[in-house]
Amino acid sequence: METNIVKAYGTEAANKPLHGMNIKRRELLPHDIEMEVLYCGICHSDLHQIKNEFGGATFPFVPGHEIVGKVTRVGTHVKKFKTGDLAGVGCIVDSCGKCESCKDDLEQFCDEGVTFSFNSADKHLGGVTYGGFSETYVCNENYVLHVPDSLDLASAAPLLCAGITVYSPLKHWQAGSGKMVGILGIGGLGHVAIKMAKAMGAHVVVFTTSASKVEDAKRLGADEAILSTDAEQMKKYTRKMHLILDTVSAKHDVNTYLNLLKHDGSVVLVGLPPEPLEIGAFSVVSGRHSFSGSNIGGIAETQEMLDFYAKHNITADIELINVQQVNEAFNRLQKGDVKYRFVIDMASLKK
Numbered sequence: 001m002e003t004n005i006v007k008a009y010g011t012e013a014a015n016k017p018l019h020g021m022n023i024k025r026r027e028l029l030p031h032d033i034e035m036e037v038l039y040c041g042i043c044h045s046d047l048h049q050i051k052n053e054f055g056g057a058t059f060p061f062v063p064g065h066e067i068v069g070k071v072t073r074v075g076t077h078v079k080k081f082k083t084g085d086l087a088g089v090g091c092i093v094d095s096c097g098k099c100e101s102c103k104d105d106l107e108q109f110c111d112e113g114v115t116f117s118f119n120s121a122d123k124h125l126g127g128v129t130y131g132g133f134s135e136t137y138v139c140n141e142n143y144v145l146h147v148p149d150s151l152d153l154a155s156a157a158p159l160l161c162a163g164i165t166v167y168s169p170l171k172h173w174q175a176g177s178g179k180m181v182g183i184l185g186i187g188g189l190g191h192v193a194i195k196m197a198k199a200m201g202a203h204v205v206v207f208t209t210s211a212s213k214v215e216d217a218k219r220l221g222a223d224e225a226i227l228s229t230d231a232e233q234m235k236k237y238t239r240k241m242h243l244i245l246d247t248v249s250a251k252h253d254v255n256t257y258l259n260l261l262k263h264d265g266s267v268v269l270v271g272l273p274p275e276p277l278e279i280g281a282f283s284v285v286s287g288r289h290s291f292s293g294s295n296i297g298g299i300a301e302t303q304e305m306l307d308f309y310a311k312h313n314i315t316a317d318i319e320l321i322n323v324q325q326v327n328e329a330f331n332r333l334q335k336g337d338v339k340y341r342f343v344i345d346m347a348s349l350k351k
């Protein structure tokens with residue numbers, strides 16, 4: 001298959017610094033678009049994976065799945081996009097299209113295994129897919145999103161993963177007027193979830209381990225925010241919460257949060273702590289509580305989410321960096337030192 005060589009930033013091995021490298025992108029198939037990557041967010045999932053915390057990372061590894069850019073070329077049969085259009089690519093770049101999940105617009109649960117934008121088997125070129133820390137991205141038009149031009153492009157990039165990952169469960173579990181919704185972990189996902197749950201009409205309570213985020217959470221729109229390490233304050237929320245969205249990236253005690261639920265309430269995990277979490281029987285049997293999870297969202301829902309965020313003018317709070325600062329950014333993300341999402345200005349790759 002014909003390919004083009006493009007510049008990218010990636011790493012050769014787990015826990016080794018990222019550096020400039022050349023990668024191959026396929027020449028356009030009839031339904032492919034090529035986009036120039038303008039901005040790419042840095043998600044904690046990129047960090048988990050370049051450290052190979054889940055196992056299964058294939059090197060060289062090019063991260064990046066919060067990709068926004070401009071369409072530069074389209075394949076002969078492309079209908080959805082034309083050259084010059086704004087475009088976004090998130091986690092999903094292919095799926096079988098035939099299974100029950102795909103037919104239900106839940107490609108993220110595809111029976112045959114979804115193809116992710118990075119570190120998934122590349123059906124066309126062999127090897128693995130390379131993510132958005134690169135000059136260009138090539139993708140079937142059906143997995144590319146229209147990015148509303150009213151949104152600031154750099155701040156919109158994190159919506160392609162963080163945005164949909166919190167939108168989908170908040171909608172599914174009906175966060176809205178009259179609901180007490182807790183957000184646990186105020187990082188890239190959590191800070192967008194505050195804005196999102198508020199826009200849906202919920203009463204939002206933030207649980208954070210960081211003192212500096214208590215007041216900031218209110219600036220972001222939370223109705224209440226407390227330090228989760230303060231047992232006295234935590235007690236006040238016992239049996240008060242309908243839903244708690246858990247975005248924490250490391251091992252933590254979920255029983256504490258299950259015990260804050262009203263009867264029939266749910267703690268929904270979207271964070272991906274590499275180690276298993278323990279659940280005490282009484283945390284779920286008392287109050288018929290649910291502990292569940294959610295994974296990104298399908299393509300149609302991702303478009304719906306972008307349009308919803310544009311309507312409510314919601315984007316991420318970002319720190320824009322050059323690609324040459326990416327290793328420092330990963331170190332800071334590891335320490336929780338970012339308010340609240342790093343986004344790479346990919347023009348810096350040309351330097």
Ligand code: NAP
Binds near residue numbers: 208247336
């Ligand atoms: P992030 O920006 O690093 O935020 C994670 C937050 O979790 C931190 O800001 C911190 O919030 C809290 N936290 C971290 N370590 C903690 C600990 N040991 N105990 C308690 N709280 C802790 O990460 P992110 O990009 O938002 O991603 C969050 C998680 O979601 C990651 O595991 C990521 O891989 C996963 N993820 C899942 C999906 C999905 O589809 N399911 C999609 C994207 C990302 P406070 O300072 O407020 O306590």
Ligand code: ZN
Binds near residue numbers: 045
């Ligand atoms: Zn992500």
